[in-house]
Amino acid sequence: GAVVSQHPSWVICKSGTSVKIECRSLDFQATTMFWYRQFPKQSLMLMATSNEGSKATYEQGVEKDKFLINHASLTLSTLTVTSAHPEDSSFYICSASPRGRGSLSSYNEQFFGPGTRLTVL
Amino acid sequence: AQTVTQSQPEMSVQEAETVTLSCTYDTSESNYYLFWYKQPPSRQMILVIRQEAYKQQNATENRFSVNFQKAAKSFSLKISDSQLGDTAMYFCAFMMYTGTASKLTFGTGTRLQVTL
Numbered sequence: 371g372a373v374v375s376q377h378p379s380w381v382i383c384k385s386g387t388s389v390k391i392e393c394r395s396l397d398f399q400a401t402t403m404f405w406y407r408q409f410p411k412q413s414l415m416l417m418a419t420s421n422e423g424s425k426a427t428y429e430q431g432v433e434k435d436k437f438l439i440n441h442a443s444l445t446l447s448t449l450t451v452t453s454a455h456p457e458d459s460s461f462y463i464c465s466a467s468p469r470g471r472g473s474l475s476s477y478n479e480q481f482f483g484p485g486t487r488l489t490v491l
Numbered sequence: 492a493q494t495v496t497q498s499q500p501e502m503s504v505q506e507a508e509t510v511t512l513s514c515t516y517d518t519s520e521s522n523y524y525l526f527w528y529k530q531p532p533s534r535q536m537i538l539v540i541r542q543e544a545y546k547q548q549n550a551t552e553n554r555f556s557v558n559f560q561k562a563a564k565s566f567s568l569k570i571s572d573s574q575l576g577d578t579a580m581y582f583c584a585f586m587m588y589t590g591t592a593s594k595l596t597f598g599t600g601t602r603l604q605v606t607l
Contacts, residue, residue, distance in 0.1 A: 467592035
């Protein structure tokens with residue numbers, strides 16, 4: 371199956387600093403990547419949809435100036451948490467969907483990365 | 492907007508027994524997909540099974556099967572012959588058909604514990 375990696379797998383930073391998380395599709399080209407956030411014992415909440423070569427689409431309530439998303443190539447999307455604060459501590463998961471137009475019988479599957487645990491002190 | 496509801500926060504089943512996890516959803520769309528994902532302690536999301544809404548036949552993947560009731564907007568997951576490795580969080584998810592990549596809307600999850 372398709373493989374998606376995330377780097378780093380965990381990161382600890384000081385309040386006020388910025389942190390960049392990378393999401394890579396290793397064996398396929400991803401037109402679209404999605405960024406999710408998961409608090410402990412809760413579900414995944416979509417933060418934004420990232421399309422290669424265009425601006426990301428953010429979900430309601432997500433600060434686009436705080437969570438910067440760059441989808442510079444068909445295999446890489448990055449999420450930068452700017453001026454991180456303790457309330458930004460969470461588990462961040464990306465998923466990637468292969469290039470191509472899906473039909474009703476062949477949907478655009480999402481392949482998930484292993485996630486990144488961010489702790490802001 | 493679509494919503495997905497999982498009314499069972501936690502469930503427990505003995506090894507080799509059968510368990511059913513419930514999921515209901517709300518949408519005005521006619522073409523969509525439904526999924527069950529498993530999230531073990533590693534937190535890697537694993538696709539368990541999917542169902543295309545236009546198909547009347549319930550999907551089956553080995554020990555996993557679904558009961559898809561489109562009119563009732565219900566999508567339950569049955570796990571047969573439960574194994575210790577099935578212990579995980581299970582999320583029901585909805586995806587609208589758009590012809591291109593589309594976002595997933597997840598339910599709140601059911602924590603399944605398989606015991607000896």
